Amino acid sequence: MLRIVNLTKHFDDLIILEKFNLTVPSDGFTVLIGPSGCGKSTLFDLLTGVVPKDSGEIVWEQRRMNHLGRNAAYMQQKDLLLPWFSLLENALLPARISKTDMVKSEIKARKLFRRLGLAGFENYHPAKISGGMRQRCALVRTLMFDYELVLLDEPLSALDAITRRSLQALLLMLQSDFRKTILMITHDIEEALLLADELIVLTPAPMRIRKRFALTSPKPRRMNDPFLVELKERMLELLQEDAGLIIR
Ligand SMILES: Nc1ncnc2c1ncn2[C@@H]1O[C@H](COP(=O)(O)OP(=O)(O)OP(=O)(O)O)[C@@H](O)[C@H]1O
Ligand SMILES: [Mg+2]
Known part of the structure; x- marks a missing residue:
């Protein structure tokens, strides 16, 4: 279980999080949805240590930690692919840095390239592929490691409807077959409804939980x-x- 307790973050006089609390159950698929700029990506950055928190606690499986470190794989909103490396080299970069067995890693990466519809593009450079392909390559890189927690920041936002559906199925499989705890940000309400065990609606900054919905119907689900x-x-x-778009 992941517990976020009184997490606080200010950027100068901009208050993004003020004593934010959230509990995420293990093996669950938790989806965060909220207005643009409310602090969702910042929350993930704080959880993973990309950005330092001001105060508060992050507790994973009863252990209090400064950030999740090696317990979490993180796919950031920006794909962060390095332009001078091929897609395969980009996917293998974390394995190379952490000195993981490169032969096994490459087999795994090539399998993921096939699963995500990128077979044949392993030697392309990021500038030569589409936005959706870049996003899938970033997802390959995120799934290279067997971390228990997977944080996904709008992972499918650049994809066409068909590819998106296939990757939604992949995410469900990741949860059910590999027993990952998934925490995902999306702006797509239908995607949230199809995937989530729990759906959390957030307020504009300073970000608070507006409402939580438990979704218990079996998956895969259909929108009808x-x-x-x-x-x-x-x-x-x-x-x-919350976006001020309803005028009463
Ligand atoms: N490094 C930073 N320095 C200063 N301000 C920042 C920094 N990172 C984020 N912010 C500000 O924090 C606020 C929240 O940003 P964040 O990226 O977390 O929003 P978000 O909820 O992910 O939005 P979106 O749905 O558009 O991705 C924004 O006002 C942003 O300008
Ligand atoms: Mg964001």
């Missing part, structure tokens, strides 16, 4: 489920209210 259709409407209203 009346419960999901109804929930989608309620979420749209919540998000529009």
Whole structure:
């Protein structure tokens, strides 16, 4: 279980998080959804130590830690692929840095390239491929490690509908077959409803939990489920209210 306790972060006089609390159950698929600029990516940066927290606690499996470090794989919103390396080299970079067995790593990477529809592009450079392909390559790199926790910041946002659906299935498999704890940010309400065990709606900064929804229907789900259709409407209203888009 991941527990975030009283997490606080200010950027100068901009308060992003003020005593933010969240509990994420192990093996669950938790989805965060909230207005642009509310602090979602900052939360992930704080959890993984990309950005230092001001105060508060991060507790993973009863252990209090400064940040999650090697317990979490993190796919950032920006893909951070290095332009002078091929896609395969980019995917293998974390393995090289952490001195993991390179033969095994390459076999695994090539398998993931195939699974994510990137077979044949291993030797391309990032500048020569599309945005959606870059995103999938970043996802390959994130999935190279068997960390228990997987943090995904809008991992499928640049994909076409068909590829997106196939990668949603991949994420579900990751959760069910590999028993990962997944924490994902998305702006896509339907995606959230199809994947989440728990859906957390966030307020504008300073970010707080606006509402939590437990989704217990079995997966894979379809959007024609009346419960999901109804929930989608309620979420749209919540998000529009917070964005100041509903004028009463
Ligand atoms: N390094 C930084 N220095 C100063 N301000 C920052 C920094 N990083 C983020 N911010 C500010 O913090 C706020 C939250 O940014 P963040 O990227 O966490 O939002 P978000 O919820 O992920 O938004 P989006 O949905 O658009 O990705 C924004 O106002 C942003 O300008
Ligand atoms: Mg963001």
